[in-house]
Amino acid sequence: MLAMLLTFLLLPGMASPLSTQAAADDSAAHARAAQEAERRNDFPVAVSEYRILASRYPHNAEVLSNLGVALYFNHQLQPAIDILRKAISLNPDLLAPHLFSGLAWFRLSNPDAAVPQLEKAVHLHPSDVLATTWLGYAYSAQARYRPAATEFEAASRLDPRNVDVWYALGQTWLAIGKNATRRLLAAAPDGARVWQLA
Numbered sequence: 453m454l455a456m457l458l459t460f461l462l463l464p465g466m467a468s469p470l471s472t473q474a475a476a477d478d479s480a481a482h483a484r485a486a487q488e489a490e491r492r493n494d495f496p497v498a499v500s501e502y503r504i505l506a507s508r509y510p511h512n513a514e515v516l517s518n519l520g521v522a523l524y525f526n527h528q529l530q531p532a533i534d535i536l537r538k539a540i541s542l543n544p545d546l547l548a549p550h551l552f553s554g555l556a557w558f559r560l561s562n563p564d565a566a567v568p569q570l571e572k573a574v575h576l577h578p579s580d581v582l583a584t585t586w587l588g589y590a591y592s593a594q595a596r597y598r599p600a601a602t603e604f605e606a607a608s609r610l611d612p613r614n615v616d617v618w619y620a621l622g623q624t625w626l627a628i629g630k631n632a633t634r635r636l637l638a639a640a641p642d643g644a645r646v647w648q649l650a
Contacts (some may be wrong), residue, residue, distance in 0.1 A: 497524035513543035529556040563593035
């Protein structure tokens, strides 16, 4: 999946400020080097190569998206968010910038910033298990357990063998159950239903 999200190709006819074939070949070499570095999980090199491309193509949303994702995997979360924000401003319909900025915000313990990005990612690509799952986690972090359960249920339909999704769904329903039990105890602390539940 990562390779799919991080693909950058210099397409024939793509507007390029480079005037010589050698310069175009040089950009293609940087794109290949970035992709090879990603395959090796060598994200410092991938970041370096994508920075070169981003300096040459500062208005190319895909290049900026790839740089942002490489920064995310290089554990540079705030710089990743900043670059991904630029990619979104250039092309709001790209999945990767929304998904990875949401993931970065979540890792920075800011689910309120993560949720809108992850919601957009799910809206753009409803069958993306990663986006759906992490939207569930972000809702859970906000203590919004019913929407979280909806997302985890959707993720379990998309990937029925994903034990992490099933675990998250179970934990979410436990949280919903605990909340309901607290309400029951508040409403009827010595009631028959409390003893029945016990």
